Amino acid sequence: MLRIPAGLAVLLLFNFVGQLVAHHWQLPLPGALIGMVLLLVALLTVGRSWQTTVGAAAEPLIAHLSLFFIAPTLGAFYLADSLQAQLLPLFFVLLAGTALAMALLALLVRALASRGGPR
Amino acid sequence: MTLASSLSAVAAQQSQLLTSSSWPLLITVAGYLLGLAVYRLSGGNRFLHPLLVAAPAIYLLVELFGLPLASYDSGNGGLMLGLQLVTVGLALPLALQARYLPAIYRPLMLLVIVGGAVAALLALGMATALSIEPLLLRSIAAKSVTSPIAIGITEKLGGIVAVVSVSVLLTGLIGSIVAAPLYRALGVDDDRWQGLILGICAHGVGTACAFETSRRCGAFATLGMGLTGIWSSLLLPWLVPWLVP
DSSP states (O other), rough: OHHHHHHHHHHHHHHHHHHHHHHHHHHOOHHHHHHHHHHHHHHTTTTTHHHHHHHHHHHHHHTTGGGGHHHHHGGGGGGGHHHHTTHHHHHHHHHHHHHHHHHHHHHOOOHHHHHTOOO | HHHHHHHHHHHHHHHHHEEEEEHHHHHHHHHHHHHHHHHHTTOOOOGHHHHHHHHHHHHHHHHHHTTOOHHOOOOHHHOOEEEEEHHHHHHHHHHGGGGGGHHHHHHHHHHHHHHHHHHHHHHHHHHHTTTOOHHHHHHTTTTTTTTHHHHHHHHTTTTOOOHHHHHOOOHHHHHHHHHHHHHHHHHHOHHHHHHHHHHHHHHHHHHHHHHHHHHHHHHHHHHHHHHHHHHHHHHHHHHEEEEEE
């Protein structure tokens, strides 16, 4: 039962180090992301045996991912009128942009496959 | 001390907590539970994503109690720490799928690098053509990135976190709807590449969709999502200030 607090401590530690690195070198990257990359490197090298420990804390958090961005999302109801008027064209951009990007990648996969790439 | 006086003391403490910081937190968790309940009752209908139910329900509650948005936000500060910890925790699924990497890392990296750039460039280009405001452009650049990372990137870009949060969710839904017909039309029948494209373009929602195809499809989506998150966090802070005035 030590796994959950131990896993939480690992997440807190890597987040703290990530925030520290981002702040100290004034990087344009989110500190938590630096923490994630550092933890990834650790899990693949020195920390192979930590996976179950980290998982005990990380898996329930990831399972309820949306809980953590409900509060920041609420601001969407309080946008200025000038921005609200542009939400419909914005929706169109998301729709067309996502479909087009996926189509381009699908074509790229086909091109790679025909050259004997990914298969 | 009598039981009654202890009870009233605890009740007084609790109500003080409720009027200060835990009140907004309670609303958020209750809204999430409602969203989750509706999602489960619908049998996992993608359009009833917990966030799509929770956010409007919480908006109604916040308005009902006349809670100012600023105090609602500050009351949820604890969840922002949670968001950072989830971001760090995403290293785990990525580490678990890393064994697929060595065999195919060249085409995989090519797809992630092209995909991350194309997703942002297409969105920014089309939005510019429709003369959408620069503030909104900065807010949608990270639309294909998984939410916790997208929120971090958008804060750095000076965009609106609420807009990117909704855009990310919509992008995920759109991606998982168009995926199957698109793959059929363009003849992408290998589940590894199907998953990878879903992860790159449609992050977590797409990854959930990929796991419905097969475990391997979901594993590749996880890789695509994680690597696109890392790549976008390097690319966008450099690309967006250069493209958006």
